[in-house]
Amino acid sequence: MNPRINHQIRLAARPVGLPQASDWQFTEEPLRDLQDGEILIRTIYLSLDPAMRGWMNEGKSYIRPVAIGEVMRAGGIGQVVESKSPRFKAGDYVSGGTGVQEYWIGDANDKHAAFYPVSPKLAALPKFLNALGMPGMTAYFGLLDVGQPKAGETVVVSGAAGAVGQTVGQVAKQKGCRVVGIAGGKEKCDFVVKELGFDACIDYKNNSVKEGLKTHCPNGVDIYFDNVGGDILDTVLTRINLKARIIICGAISQYNNTTPVKGPANYLSLLVNRARMEGIVVFDYASRYAEAVAEMGAWMQQGQFHTREDIVQGLEQFPQALLMLFEGKNFGKLILQVAQE
């Protein structure tokens, strides 16, 4: 019998509005022995994402809800501690659906967890939850495949300092676009302009987004990559160009609503401008992740592509850390470190 104890955080109740302490249950259980074909993974880093809020709701979505009593779903980076599978060996680093727990145990080929190897030689492990992980893949394929940017076009991205926004803006710059971010606070805006090379950034907490768009997008908006929804989406809709593309990646401003979601009142701007609004779900591009990792990895190695992570320590901090996303308190991709590398 494996003597180790696995600490876990489970969904205790479906939240109404922002998740409360009472929506979580802390559990522990001893680790069982491995069966043939199984692996034991020690979780090191967990990805904290706005999408998690959606997984906590009942009802049909692009993925099934987390069940009450189930370990909270999360993507993570871990290290294989023990393996009875030829696919991985002890010491390997992997990325996949570890869940919010210290250890993951199960079939090495589990299709939900979908573990794949990552190399700490290529990049620091947290990067594999950022530009080289799901947020990066979302940004890359959402922008390039759905948005179809052309050099010289103006791209606006909300949540610009966040995990997806960072990558959207930098990929758009690489493709020759003018890039304007929207972020909350001067520090984040300075970061995306000075460190990531965006052309401008609108601080929505202290300035008018409408005025900012007039100033920084003198030729209008060709692509808007929306992570936030709500009033910002509505405002950008008033500034789009003919044949603009709006990529709907998320709507963090609406995820904790206890009233109905605020639909974009200015959606008829799509008609006036023959524009389109289209959703992206990253899993659709799984077969092409390698392309994105190769291209962005090369930019990183050339020093042309930067990322920032905001790493919180300790599994038990998960409930509070998650709330940082909805309060805009994280600065960079939010990651929970559960164990030392």
Add this chain to the structure above:
Amino acid sequence: MNPRINHQIRLAARPVGLPQASDWQFTEEPLRDLQDGEILIRTIYLSLDPAMRGWMNEGKSYIRPVAIGEVMRAGGIGQVVESKSPRFKAGDYVSGGTGVQEYWIGDANDKHAAFYPVSPKLAALPKFLNALGMPGMTAYFGLLDVGQPKAGETVVVSGAAGAVGQTVGQVAKQKGCRVVGIAGGKEKCDFVVKELGFDACIDYKNNSVKEGLKTHCPNGVDIYFDNVGGDILDTVLTRINLKARIIICGAISQYNNTTPVKGPANYLSLLVNRARMEGIVVFDYASRYAEAVAEMGAWMQQGQFHTREDIVQGLEQFPQALLMLFEGKNFGKLILQVAQE
């Protein structure tokens, strides 16, 4: 001096909500003599369209607003009475921007009026304001170019008995789709199913659209052609399939709002379903109208394509007739007959 008097209806004020009698001004003026290159057209039929409501508002749209004091913009079918242009001769029938007046006078090549010849031998003149005119072109290119229907897919269209809806549904049937209309009242629903060949029609005035979609779209909705906006758009969004296409053609439910437009609260269904919502403006397809007229004209001649017009008599009826659109009182393409053929 030409002794004839031209009766006109001009925009007197910008309406708040539904247009009122006081928003219109009836004027008359004697017709001047033609100059070289000009034509005089006697208006016979005028097209009454929901889009007219938008032209009456101030502010940027896909076309400039009608100015206060200006003859109300309208597309019409007329006959050339006198010509000093080699392009048209007296007796020719034309389609173009006659405006809401008995006569149009001006340069035969006026780019706003954009007159082109129509042949009463090909089809009855009112058809050139319906399937063979702007509503038909809107339906044809919106469905085929923006919607990209594939045989076997399910197409839903609102305003199904209206000018655009009739054509959308019949073109979709020709392309092998399952077609479900949404219309107000049993009579309209019977018409689109029995006379136009739709597979089903949901009577939104007497039945639940949500239940109707469940019943008649057992495989979900692949394409939604939206003429109405509001609650119906929101309801259809809950039933769309992966990679669905929503064509935003209009939002008649919202045009007379005195409160802000109701945006589609369920727009995040676009994300969940990787679907897109895209606007269409018919003028973008001007260079391809001939394709559409040829294909739909052929279907008509084979007895496979039907249209219905609702013709109101008398120029002075314009203000009241326009309101029929917003009350759903027209049954078929609404046309105002200003003079005898």
